[in-house]
Amino acid sequence: MINRFNDARDWFFEKRLGLFIHWGLYSIPAWHEQVLWRGNMKRREYEKLIHQFNPVGFDPDRWIDHMEEAGMEFMVVTTKHHDGFCLWNTAYTDYSVMNTPYGRDIIGMIAEACRRRGILFGIYYSIPDWHHPNYPNLGRHHEMFGPRPGDEPDQNKYVEYAVNQMRELCTNYGPLCEIFWDVNVIEWRDPSVNAMIRKLQPAAVINDRGPDDGDFGTPERRVPEGRAFQRPTQACQSVGRESWGYKEDEDYYARRHLIQSIDRVLAMGGSYLLNVGPKPDGTFPEPAVETLRAIGRWYKQVREAFDGAVPASHLIHGDAEDPLVTRRGNTLYVHLHQPPQANAVALR
Numbered sequence: 001m002i003n004r005f006n007d008a009r010d011w012f013f014e015k016r017l018g019l020f021i022h023w024g025l026y027s028i029p030a031w032h033e034q035v036l037w038r039g040n041m042k043r044r045e046y047e048k049l050i051h052q053f054n055p056v057g058f059d060p061d062r063w064i065d066h067m068e069e070a071g072m073e074f075m076v077v078t079t080k081h082h083d084g085f086c087l088w089n090t091a092y093t094d095y096s097v098m099n100t101p102y103g104r105d106i107i108g109m110i111a112e113a114c115r116r117r118g119i120l121f122g123i124y125y126s127i128p129d130w131h132h133p134n135y136p137n138l139g140r141h142h143e144m145f146g147p148r149p150g151d152e153p154d155q156n157k158y159v160e161y162a163v164n165q166m167r168e169l170c171t172n173y174g175p176l177c178e179i180f181w182d183v184n185v186i187e188w189r190d191p192s193v194n195a196m197i198r199k200l201q202p203a204a205v206i207n208d209r210g211p212d213d214g215d216f217g218t219p220e221r222r223v224p225e226g227r228a229f230q231r232p233t234q235a236c237q238s239v240g241r242e243s244w245g246y247k248e249d250e251d252y253y254a255r256r257h258l259i260q261s262i263d264r265v266l267a268m269g270g271s272y273l274l275n276v277g278p279k280p281d282g283t284f285p286e287p288a289v290e291t292l293r294a295i296g297r298w299y300k301q302v303r304e305a306f307d308g309a310v311p312a313s314h315l316i317h318g319d320a321e322d323p324l325v326t327r328r329g330n331t332l333y334v335h336l337h338q339p340p341q342a343n344a345v346a347l348r
Contacts, residue, residue: 001228001311007202008202009205011203012234015073016266016271017070017071017262017266017272017299018067018074018273018274019072019074019075019273019275020075020076020236020238020273020275021063021076021078021276021277022238022276023078023087023278024078024081024087025085026083027279029049030247033082033277036082036083036130037082037130037143043130046083047095050100052100052280053100054101055278055280055281056281057281058278058282061113061117062284063110063278064113064117064119066284066289067292069292070292070299071295072274074121074177075110075122076124076273077107077110077121077124078124080125080129080165081124081245082128084130084132085131087106087107088105089108090168091168092161092164093131107169107173108173111174121175122177123169123178123179124180124182125169125181127162127182128143128185133152134152135158136153136154136186137151141185142183143185155188159190163196166197167200170196170197171200175203176204177204177205178205179205179210180207180218181210181211182209189212193211194211205232217231217232217234218233219233219236220236222235223261223268227268228268228269228313232271233268233269233271234273237253237261238253239253239258239275239276239287239288240253240275240277245277250285255291255294258274258295259294259298262274263302263324263335263337264324267325267326267335276288304328304333305335309326309327310327311324312326314348315327315332315348316346317347317348318345322340322341322345323335323338323340
């Protein structure tokens with residue numbers, strides 16, 4: 001059985017299905033959130049997109065409507081992805097939403113809507129930065145292929161920038177439920193940074209991709225083997241197979257596949273974060289909306305098998321290919337996350 005935190009972070013074990021959002025300038029070319037790294041676009045051309053970002057259809061309440069249809073109870077949004085563009089009113093760079101035609105603090109708008117609607121709100125922050133002159137882009141994974149003219153690579157200065165931005169986010173946007181660091185290519189280790197976050201945001205859980213091991217693991221686009229997680233775990237997956245950001249010709253996952261994945265993770269005692277990449281106008285792609293609705297129809301019928309239930313697959317007499325089981329009191333719930341091999345579930 002996973003040990004709880006026994007403090008304000010214990011929401012993590014109660015509200016276990018959430019919405020992930022990847023959104024930024026990359027929604028405009030509509031190819032991939034890492035178009036600068038995976039595609040042929042140059043930084044000087046990409047950065048001009050700041051003059052086109054004007055999501056006139058953005059309505060955080062509509063996003064919350066979609067997630068509530070799916071039965072989701074918390075939201076995590078990219079404040080800054082690898083491209084370095086910031087979705088909030090930051091004092092530490094001009095490369096932000098405040099200098100777009102839209103000119104409004106998107107993170108502030110989402111945080112306010114979540115507070116008003118009773119939705120927990122968390123933030124994603126990328127450690128790599130393809131725009132900031134101090135980030136040491138050395139051509140490693142998820143990095144640009146070397147500095148460009150005018151850059152001044154300095155890891156210490158960049159880390160100071162990242163810490164200042166994290167302090168700003170943890171100070172100015174009310175209660176946060178989660179901090180999702182991403183891609184620690186520079187192998188930055190400094191437990192005092194997460195300690196600062198915990199002091200400012202005592203209810204926030206912190207993942208394992210930042211400056212220390214954090215509170216929980218983050219398997220991505222896969223479900224680990226086994227019948228129960230041994231540490232707090234949050235699996236993350238996107239509705240689209242190719243991209244986390246908006247992709248115009250996306251290959252969407254089958255709804256059955258996503259439902260089976262969610263079922264397995266929750267039955268193993270984990271949390272699940274399902275991603276949607278909004279379009280440039282701030283609305284959700286219709287296939288993603290339909291997927292969320294389908295998940296909601298399923299989840300609301302079977303939710304009693306998750307809420308207040310604990311993993312109990314150790315009661316099964318069999319091997320790892322058998323169905324999973326959860327338990328609430330003396331009630332057992334059988335989870336057919338894959339076609340069963342036999343016509344019965346044998347208990348020990």
